[in-house]
Amino acid sequence: MLYEGVLRKMQTENGKPIQYFLVFDNDFLNMNQALGKQLQIDFIKFQCLNCGEDRPIYRQGFCKSCFYETPRAGDWIMKPELSTAHLDKEDRDLEYEKKMQLQPHIVYLANSSNIKVGVTRKSQVPTRWIDQGAHEAIEIVEVPNRYLAGITEVALKDHVSDKTSWQKMLKNDIEDVDLVEWRNKLKPFIPEEAANYFIENNGETHLDFPVLQYPEKVKSLNLDKTPSYTGVLKGIKGQYLIFEDSTVFNVRGSEGYYVGIGIG
Template sequence: MKQTGTLAPLVHTWNQDQPIDYLLQLSGEEITLNDYLGTEITISFTGEIRCIHCDKRIKKTYGSGYCYPCFASLPQTDLCFVRPDRCHFHEGTCRDPEFGMAYCMTPHFVYLAISSGVKVGITRAGNETRRWIDQGAVAAVPIACAPTRKDAGEIEALLSNHLPDKTNWRRMLTSQGSDVDLTIVREEALGYIPEPYHPYLLSDEEIRHFQYPQVEIPEKVKSINLLKQSDVTGNLLGVKGQYIILDQGVLQVRNHSGYHISWEASGT
């Protein structure tokens, strides 16, 4: 059976000690990807792209799904969204103060995660599990809870002098796991944080572990760009982070948000 629609980022459900359940979203319809592991699937790009905010038809996206005017004006695409230590809310120059109050002036976790290796990151309190799974983390733990996104970003920036703050997606997808002890890394990381931030520190949070639905872990991966390769057919080997892993390459779904595609699995 063929299904068509506009791509949105993968959504997932996590049950401890079980592989994560992934859903592919096509114009609000959901496809349970775990059901198709080991099956040959075909993904075809129809040539239509629409901005995920204003729905304008566009030739390419900016910032994972936006047209350029939205990318240049929305608060969630501002530089401070990827560099929260540069938050300018209190300078009166926030693109949308209501968004800033609701999103940025709220508690945020600073965390350690193992994906392509150990990394430091931040996320809104209550959003941490989704964030860790989107990054393909196999284990993660909060180490601080700051009152605002900017405070958390400042701690992250300090820790990035000692730990990576980005994920190597190729290494994350080909990783067999890790024997890194996050308890030890946490103790070291907490020692790097200056005294003014000590009221925010967390030293005994439970380390969470994640399993991903995979029938095979690829030795090498190549990225699929639907603008360059509009039809892709391959066996579904697994799903991890925001990546659909085929034996013919991997599709980063979030980066293709707004693309109109058809999906077909053999035998259905």
């Protein structure tokens, strides 16, 4: 079977195990069905997710000019505390920013390689946790806009990490922690503006990834350096494909790359 199209982050359905889908313009591929089979990935060209042109991808699936122009790559995306739509203040496109920022957001704790704090739109739970490869997660606060979530995350970063070690996550080098205990421990550090949004009575969400074999070491596939790769798919975790030879491929990190995929 041959598939061709521009890479975007895999779509997911939470289940036991999680289901992963590569979605192209005119086709889709259930990646779970490719487990144990040989995959060939061939880089064909670039296709910016904004302008659609064959220009080198700079960041987040966008060419350099689009990255600095599209509202989908504003600074507030990576740094929610910079959100200004609640002040009726535009960054790049106020209508888009209001749509994205002025909706319920969750500040959460997730455990993928270690316990970390993060922010996501409520509509992206549990998708965000799946994308990070977290095997367990819990909501801390639910606030009405992105700014409040951002300042809460900033405050909590003084007490818990906001980073994930993707290598440890992919090797399944993990340790279970009591996220309810951590949530309660962090409550006193929530900013006053968000304190009333603390979630008192909820439990952990546990996630089950489709992995047949975890690698002992990981080596990352970079399509710029290796435009053609063949390997046996052994697992999917976060947004990574895990192969038998310990190669791992970050699909989300390769957004905007137009590829051919063959399944043997």
